[in-house]
Amino acid sequence: MLLWFVIIYWLISVAIGLYAATRVHNTKDFAVAGRHLPFYMVTATVFATWFGSETVLGIPATFLNEGLHGVVADPFGSSLCLILVGLFFAAPLYRMNLLTIGDFYKKRFGRSVEVLTTLAIVISYLGWVGAQITALGLVFNVVSGGEISKLAAPACGSARRRFWSIPCSAACGRWRSPIFCK
16 A cells, blocks of 8 residues: 555656656756745755655664764764855855856866866765665665565666656756766
């Protein structure tokens, strides 16, 4: 029964995403919603993006094994980092009309630094994405009562990500990576 609720939730999420994709006309709409979101919604989306399934499932286990000192970096350090960036850097970066941190480095130091920064970010996020997919796979495994194996479950989670990301990315021109295109 729980699996059906998860499937229904997923279908509703995809439907909302497909509807929202009709309002995306360019990269700026895709990356920052055309800069038309209110502050509370931007704050909610930043925290929702940062604190995903690996946080919800991984942090409690770390806390049980290591205690409070085991979770200082994440979520407390991460939350503090987001707040400090919001207080001191968000407004100046917003006024510069940037879409990515790579855009800042390109404007300040040139294209080669932008490319190096983008590559570093992509490499560093591989672990984060892997944790998200693994945690989502664990959720599929648990809610299916073991019907979806622990090996197949992450594939289901990443297939969902590919199903959603590829059409939406193609629709708004996100295939034009700053590394390969001017």
